Amino acid sequence: MADAMLETIGLSRRFGGLAAVQDVSLAIERGVVHAIVGPNGAGKTTLINLLSGDLKPSAGMVRYKGRDITAWPAHKVAHLGIGRSYQKTNIFRDHSAFENCRLAAQARLPGAFDMLRPARSRADVLSRARQALEQCGLADRAQRRAVDMSYGEQRQLELAMLLASEPELLLLDEPLAGMGPEESARVIDLLKRLAATHTLVMIEHDMDAVFAVAERITVMVNGSVLASDTPAAIRANKAVQEAYLGEAVS
Amino acid sequence: MPSYSRVTLVLLALGFAALALFPLVGETFYIRFFTKIMIYALFAMSLDLLVGYAGLVSLGHAAFFGVATYTVAGFIDKLGIADGFLILPAALAVAAICAAVIGWISIRTTGVYFIMITLALAQMLYYFFNDQLYWGGTDGMNISAKPLLALGGFTLVDLSNRVQFYYTALACLVTAFVMLSVLLRSPFGHALVGIRANEGRMRSLGYDVQRYKLVAFVVAGALAGLAGFLESSRATFATPAYLGWHESGHALMIVILGGMGTLYGPILGAFVLLLMEDYFATLTERWLLIEGLFVMAVALLMPEGLAGLPRRIAALRRRAPENGDG
């Protein structure tokens, strides 16, 4: 476990009487694409929210690069280089695609609190935003208002914002949700390229995509980890087949 | 993010130029009256930073305006210090400190909670002055002199001269306008607008949302303090009513009437509302009745205020032919 980049120990979160996430201990290794799968209501998104600081755990610990970051607020987590995307598109609807990415790029750079210089004069921010849009195939959509973009484009913008903030570790909540086959293929391609330089944690329902990119798969059921292993081992796992893959594949 | 169109910029320049030339031709009454209007425009503009940009609907903004008036009163009539170069920074500091404390408590909350808490905490300051006989209680205090703006015995600005006071108010208004424009164009300003649009996403991008809000709240409080300094110097008194929630409501009316999120909207709003109040008052003693109805109508029918009217009219024009076809 020496090379675990992000680690949870006995992580739990209850909502009233419901244990959404229960005693989850995971190690995300550096440079790995780690997929989290499981049926709806398994607690996957809650887990991501706990990792990103959007939610505070009821019990347990989160460690990033050996540092205890349990219950850190989301903005501090982001500054460590942990970025996230949302399942439900979460963008600045009235801003242009470019402005969306510019805000994202500005967040972690020094001078985000600058009150004097014009925001649009920051060359470093602008080039980051432009790059992120290009990477996600949105270069020609830069000036379009987010709300006027197609659903698939908005999903890509969601990713572009994430990239613009240049995180080391990406928490992706169903990056392919609602995308057409072409867009999906492009994003899978992008994820593969990102995998070379980043650590990825992704929730995804598209099993083809999961097995295409993931090097490690964690299966969650009812808030707990059922299995966490290599794709091959997960495929062969009897319990997983019964509990989840059985119904999903057939 | 004020990126004004060329037309707006030209109109703004003309507007400020007209204000600069006005004392050359205006009657005494209107020079005094416009001075007051500009002070209230400045006050409302500081509220616009919160309401129109940061999305913080504060119903307690008058508290910062009011504590500044009492700071002036305190320096001149309690301490016997009339040096404006001491009083002005002190008034700004007192307003900023009050804003920091009230902001610190209230920005933990959002929406309707925030509205109620800012109102309640401002009301606490109101009662503080209202209940203390030391501060003159409900009647407030008369201020026996105007702050002295002099360097080495040489008077720079004589605030008891109505024309000089007029230009002082105008200079403060223009300075605040430019300052806020710069602020809103900066990364900080863009972040504020982002926070209003989608607070959760800003947080997950790495913005310390609370800190941005608090700084905006303090900046707005300090500017309200500047307006309070000017107002008490103009009226030469300080009363609890300056801190009261009707004063906050009044400022909110100006902001929305003029058009929030524009900075110049509040200037427009202040001129229109105060001139209108002046006119209503000549019609009937019960002019607040008319004003109330007017405000209700604005809330229902003119959400973008006067500044949004050109856009609305243009939109109506564009729609009209379509309707004709259908």
Next chain:
Amino acid sequence: MSYFLIQTLNGVQYGFLLFLVASGLTLIFGIMGVINLAHGAFYMVGAYLAWWLAEKTGSLFLAVLMALPVTVLLGLVIERFGIRYLYKRDHLYQVLFTYGLILVLNEAQRVLFGNDVHGVPAPAWLAGTIRLSEAQTYPVYRLFISVTCVGVAAALYLLIQRTRLGMVIRAGATHRDMVAALGFDIARLFMIVFGLGAALAAFAGMIAAPANTVYPGMGDQILILSFVVVVIGGIGSIKGAFAGAMLVGVADTFGRVLLPQGAGVTVYAVMALVLLWRPQGLFGRTA
């Protein structure tokens, strides 16, 4: 000791009145998502109607019977022709609209009833006092206020917990779409809630009139204190409104007695302390 008792009784009685006003405010916000600054004005309207009608009819009870429907109607009209158009709009516009409404109602009161402060005599059979000790007495009417408020609070509780309307109100606060899907007319529900809220505030004003006085601007103070109550209790929570009202009633009463120079400040200081401890209020849902 009995001095302490009297102040406590006064505080509790004030708390009950605040509860009636604040419960309407919190219901209107919790269910309709509307912030209503004019809520205190309903209290004022109730008090003035009670005074005026009691003077005309010679009976406070008759006055209350006649005034209640009037205030409900006022509430319904305001909802139907104003508030209804602001549900989907930012709170800012609700604030502005209801602020304008305050100006109108306050001025209308001045036009109709003038600027004077009026006292309202308590009904003869409630006008006496109870002897608490050798030297101290307590007015029966104040006890009557408390008892009446307990009755209204109980009725409100039963209405919300035990009736079909109450069930819809409870569901409406959290699952608006669900209520609509069940075939209940949301627009009508909102009108009922707004009317109910207005009636509660106005009723508080009516029964408080003999104990306090009737004066211009009386709605403002009760509104702001009700805000404090709602903030302390947690927005949308009736239970919270009750706890907050008691806390504010008692704190305000003792503040006035013990700290005459800081009387107005006490309540707000209590609120600030509660907020530092629980930003969402005592019974508020955690964000």
